[in-house]
Amino acid sequence: MKTRKHDLIVVGGGAGGTATALRAAQLGGKVALIEKNHLGGFCMNRGCIPFSHMAIASDYLHKISTLAREMGIEAGSPKLNLSVLNRRQDELIKGMREGIRGLLTKSSVNLISGDAQFVEPHTVIVAGQEFTAENIVIAIGSKWASPRFEGRFRDRVFDGDYVLSLRKVSETLLIYSDNPFSLQAAQFLARNGATVYLVTTKRRLLYWESKTISSRITKILREQGIHVLTGTSVASCANKRNGLEVTVVSNGKEKAIVVDKLIYMKKVADFEELGLDRIGLQADDYLKVNERMETSVRGVYAVGDVAAPEQLHYSHLASAGGLVAAQNCMGRTSYLDHRSLPRILYTTPQIACIGLSPKDAKARGYKILTGMAPLNMNPFGMIMFQVYGLIELIADKDYGEILGINMIGDEVCEMAGEAVLAIQLEATVDDLASALFPHPTLSESLSEAARDCLGATLYIPQSG
Amino acid sequence: MKTRKHDLIVVGGGAGGTATALRAAQLGGKVALIEKNHLGGFCMNRGCIPFSHMAIASDYLHKISTLAREMGIEAGSPKLNLSVLNRRQDELIKGMREGIRGLLTKSSVNLISGDAQFVEPHTVIVAGQEFTAENIVIAIGSKWASPRFEGRFRDRVFDGDYVLSLRKVSETLLIYSDNPFSLQAAQFLARNGATVYLVTTKRRLLYWESKTISSRITKILREQGIHVLTGTSVASCANKRNGLEVTVVSNGKEKAIVVDKLIYMKKVADFEELGLDRIGLQADDYLKVNERMETSVRGVYAVGDVAAPEQLHYSHLASAGGLVAAQNCMGRTSYLDHRSLPRILYTTPQIACIGLSPKDAKARGYKILTGMAPLNMNPFGMIMFQVYGLIELIADKDYGEILGINMIGDEVCEMAGEAVLAIQLEATVDDLASALFPHPTLSESLSEAARDCLGATLYIPQSG
Structure with missing residues (x-):
């Protein structure tokens, strides 16, 4: 097996990996970028881009019926045509993916398609081919976690992707999530006709933020007709004749809510197949890094969602981390300031x-x-x-x-x-x-x- | 005649005067504020507030037909009901005026209604009553200039107020202006059905800004159907049977444009009746001040539009200047940094x-x-x-x-x-x-x- 050598290998072509690769190439590095799926990662394909696109449309729908109407704009009863929205979303994403591909190609980054697995700290293997580099940056991002409830719930439980490919909303939906995106999803679904339950295990929505913000947005969501249940967990789900019976627990008390579907929105790091154990790296929820974006293994860096807790899965954190990692890999000294x-x-x-x-x-x-x-x-x-x-x-x-x-x-x-x-x-x-x-x-x-x-x-x- | 003494007299209750009075009162000063018309001044009553309100409505009207439609929002052919818009505008302004009055009253500012005239640098007279103070701040603001064309044009030529009380737009309008507000007015009128000529004497729109910005906005206005004529002046107007015939001159060549109305938007400082000559202050277009907001006469300050050229008639400049003037009048040392x-x-x-x-x-x-x-x-x-x-x-x-x-x-x-x-x-x-x-x-x-x-x-x- 012939081994291909680079200055830097980046595993993952999302916001973090792309920034790492582009910056390292700009600094003269010979860079390989390995991506098993679409370029752009979670953010561009299933996260911030489609979710903010959806939210902006949702906001216009709201504004046309409120502020714009108050200002004298007569626009009837506006409706959102979901197939038009989803088509525009898909076209935007396609264009952005091509843009990223163009940037990487123009920067002479070696694009490799496939699953990467560590052999040792400086070597990964992709489809039988070995790649080696002095430094490797792990930027594999995150994915929606699979629901693990008790009970039977076939065709009734979905992850966040469900929100991005809606055809029609006239259902009762329960969103089970501590993820910030769940607030955007709840508003979007409610504004398009769904009855929405937003269920979080935490004492309050956006529990890591200021109480002022949490309490204001909770009040707003409730006024918009969304049923916000805090400090509540889903104990089990069961398919019934009239829908999905969700048993929730709050303060030790059980309650059954019957809905059409449950949307489970939890994001987890995507490092299952990477073979971290082979290089002596351990991760619970995410990889710990220092302010230079180095893991505990010399020459192995991590940036983006894979190196952050769920509430900090922000692609600007990923790309900023990518720039820092790239600069350090290329011999500069660079630190990420989270403040x-x-x-x-x-x-x-x-x-x-x-x-x-x-x-x-x-x-x-x-x-x-x-x-x-x-x-x-x-x-x-x-x-x-x-x-x-x-x-x-x-x-x-x-x-x-x-x-x-x-x-x-x-x-x-x-x-x-x-x-x-x-x-x-x-x-x-x-x-x-x-x-x-x-x-x-x-x-x-x-x-x-x-x-x-x-x-x-x-x-x-x-x-x- | 009994003379009333204050620490500070502020002439004018617009953005600049209000900020001056509130800050001076906050610092313990006994303050009089003289206003001949409505509190809030040009900005609140006829300037940035109603113009931005109008522009926001105009922007929604545009967005509903463009971006929102592209996103799949079906809202028919939206129309702007001008009487609803104008009523909301009037209510907003009324509420803001009352808010300012409440703030000044709560701060124990002595509110005096009437025209102020200088007697000497520390004394003004209002309706026969003399007021004296160690420092006087001139904050009388600006007004629309009256048009001075040759020819007959009765009921065909208006100032910027015309735009704020429209009932119906289906006319051909010529806006003659070098003022930045004219761009907002042109878009608003065009979007509501008018055929609009935007005529400026300068080589380019927003001639004091970067060429990049000028050229982009000019291109945008033209694509929106607005006839932008730069380097062009109005030589004369004449009422004709079919409308107002406006003779414009560009590069020495005359051309006639027939329109329904001409809107002349030029702002000038409003110091005619103040009696500046009695205190030895001279002003061409505006009063010159130093970075402490002092005029050349000791103890006399000037802030806001009265102390700035037309393209810098911004109420945030007025209020920032007011804070600086107030602080200096109350014994602190304060400078305005324009950068x-x-x-x-x-x-x-x-x-x-x-x-x-x-x-x-x-x-x-x-x-x-x-x-x-x-x-x-x-x-x-x-x-x-x-x-x-x-x-x-x-x-x-x-x-x-x-x-x-x-x-x-x-x-x-x-x-x-x-x-x-x-x-x-x-x-x-x-x-x-x-x-x-x-x-x-x-x-x-x-x-x-x-x-x-x-x-x-x-x-x-x-x-x-």
Whole structure:
């Protein structure tokens, strides 16, 4: 067997793997990228891209019936034609996949199709062919976990893919998930006619985020008619004549809910066939890496979903990790700084959380200042009907440094960039309080939240 | 005549005057605010608030027929009911005015209704009553200029207010303006059925901005059916049987255009009755101030439109200036830093320019790097159909400091906040290139534009 040598082998062609390969090639490396399925990975093919596409359509549907109607736009009773939506989604994904292929090819990355298995830390085997490199980056991503309930539930239990290929929604659906995508899915299904139960085992939705954000989005989902059940687990499922009988348990009490289908949305790392044991790597849910993206095995790196817990399966974390890994593999010194990592959701309204929640900041020993600016008191927020919109700001009491920014409202996914820069560039509350944000925008409320931290709001009452 | 004494007198209750009064009161000052008309000033009553409200409605109307339809949303042939829109606009403005009145009252600002005239630098007279203070802040704002054409044109020539109280649009309209609002007005009128000529005396639309932005928006307006005539002035108007005959001159050549109405949109400072000559202040178009917002007369400050050229009539500049003036008047030392001033427009797509254009940067002696990232190559841009979207970045070649960020695309008015912070916090291209912007968002293209500056794009071809 002839062994092919590269400077770097990347296993997985999603956001993390692609970024790694492109950056390493840019730095002059001879790179191989191994992908067993479609380029683009989970995010592009089944995750953030189709889910945000769906959510944007869902948001327009909502806006046409609410804000646009209030503004005088007469558009009848708008309906979403799911086959048109799904066709556009598939075309977008196809185009993006081809784009990634073109980029990798143009960068002379050696594209290899198939399953990779470790032989030893510097060697993998794909379809009988050995590949060797000084460094190997594991970027195999994640997949929907298979449901493991007791009982019979054939043709009644699905994973998140179900949401992306709907033809018709007039059912009762139970989404069982602690994953952030489940909120977007619940809104999309409800807005298109489904009766939706959203069931999470945790005490609250988005349990790792600020309580302010969790409680606002839960209230919004409930007002939109979604049955949110927290602290609840599914004990068993049984096919019955009238549907799927789901037995849920909450506070030790059992209850039966009859639905048409159950959607189980849990993402797990996809490393089953990689043979990690052969190189002495152990992983429970995900691979542990240092800030250089190195695993405990010299020369083996990991980036993206495979190296992060489920609530941090963000492709921007994957690609940022990929750049860091590539740079380190190519002889530079590079670190990933998580402090400014944004967690965003295209719900209606959108959610964007950056940095620490008040609780996390306190847990790390900070004395904190908090500031709030409700978007319904912001002039542009009034135009945009931001009833529940809010910006929450957390700062270090001693130095005024911004530690966290949590936002709920329209367009906060783009505003997230402001929060990312504020934290990355170590802005203080004084910096934000005096920033020249344009009028009329929601961003202005960042200044007001900063002034609230300082006890000196100008246009809204002081909080707390 | 009894004279009433205050620490600070603010003349004008718009964005600049309100910010000045609220901040000075917050710092313990005894403040009088004099307003001859409605609180909220031009921006709230006739400017950015109603114009952006109108533009947002216009944008929804556009999106329902384009992006939403492509996504499968079936909403018939949407129409905008102008009386509903105008009623919502009036209610919003009324609510905001009441909000401002409440804030000022709660802050114990002495609200005085009437025309203020200077007696001497520390004294003004309002309806026969004298008011005196150590410092006076002029914040009288701007108004639409009256047209001064030759010829007869009764009932055929209007100012920008015309756009905000439309009942029906099925006319041929000529907008004569160098003002940025004219672009929003043109789109709104065209989208609601008017045939629109947009006539500017300057070589290009938004002549003070980057050429990249000017040329893109001009192309977009033309594709939307708007007749853009640059380098063209109106020589005369004449009422004819079939309408208003407007004689325009371009490159020395005259041409007649027959329209139903001409809308003349030029803003001028509103200081006619203030009696500036009595305190030795001279003003051509606007009052010159230093970075502490002081005029050449000790104790007399000026903020907002009255202290800025027409293309910088932004209420966030007014309120920022107001805060600076208030702080200086109350014994602190405060400066206004213009570098990060955003210029935004709610056109479709939106425009946001922050810092220097390439030409201005060169004129100031910088050696520059420029970077471009087209939004139609950004994944979220593909979802959002950002055909003409673009981010242009200008950086100092020696130190990598970001000097300017120019953007055209959906939601760039909120993204403007990122650019404001980048410039305010003196971010470098390396900072932006490695920023953890969330995926999928348009903001990611800021990183790509930064990488383009560095000659190292990852996901798009290198520009230039």
